[in-house]
Amino acid sequence: MSENILGTDQVCQVGLVVRDIGKALDAYCTLLGIPCPPVVITDAYEKAQTMYRGQPSLAQAKLAFIDLGQVQIELIEPIGAPSTWKDGLDEKGYSVHRIAFKVKDTPQVVEKLTQQGMPPIQQGQYTGGMYTYIDSAKKLGVILELLENF
């Protein structure tokens, strides 16, 4: 058996891109019989340091998180500049954009994935951690997200 490049096999999030986060959130919360969680906006560039296709990006998004046991559903409505969020919405509409795994050493995982033909496509920071989206849709049918909490 060879190495698990991600260092984990636990999917922790399924992220969907949406055109109208309020409407989507309402549909999920009605389905699950739960109160709607708050919608938050990602940090501005100064804090998020978002990189998209190798360039700094002002992209932001509205986010909402729905806890479903091990897996969290994340709804993302892109706002502002180009991003993988907006690309996903333009290409496939309201749909699953990525699945996320918690990793321990982002640079090392990114290097191994890049060697496998799956380079990073977007990266950013949030309070307490960072995320990296991997250009894996051709090989895996979905974007991989690496989440690393510090």
Add this chain to the structure above:
Amino acid sequence: MSENILGTDQVCQVGLVVRDIGKALDAYCTLLGIPCPPVVITDAYEKAQTMYRGQPSLAQAKLAFIDLGQVQIELIEPIGAPSTWKDGLDEKGYSVHRIAFKVKDTPQVVEKLTQQGMPPIQQGQYTGGMYTYIDSAKKLGVILELLENF
């Protein structure tokens, strides 16, 4: 707090439709450092009793299952007659087609979902259980799958 229509909040599967299951399976197994699980073919109509958009369907698919803790990744390559699998592939290419939940009383859950504007779109049987796909992509961005094991 209102009722959870599904009776569960545990995502048990993420299903992707693929054009080439061998290639996709290889990419996932390389990523995770695991031996490739077998590819199986869904039962023929006599056993599966597949219904698609209210009509009996000869649709079949090649399937492979990758266990990732609570969540199983299911890869589906449609073969044969029209199906939601083929629709998904035609519309969005290799992509996440649905998320699945285990339910206890399919007819009751289907009735409640239908009342919410999310009727069933495809249903079939397998050894030990049945699956129902729900036409939820407009509201939830993804097809819901109800799995009931008897």
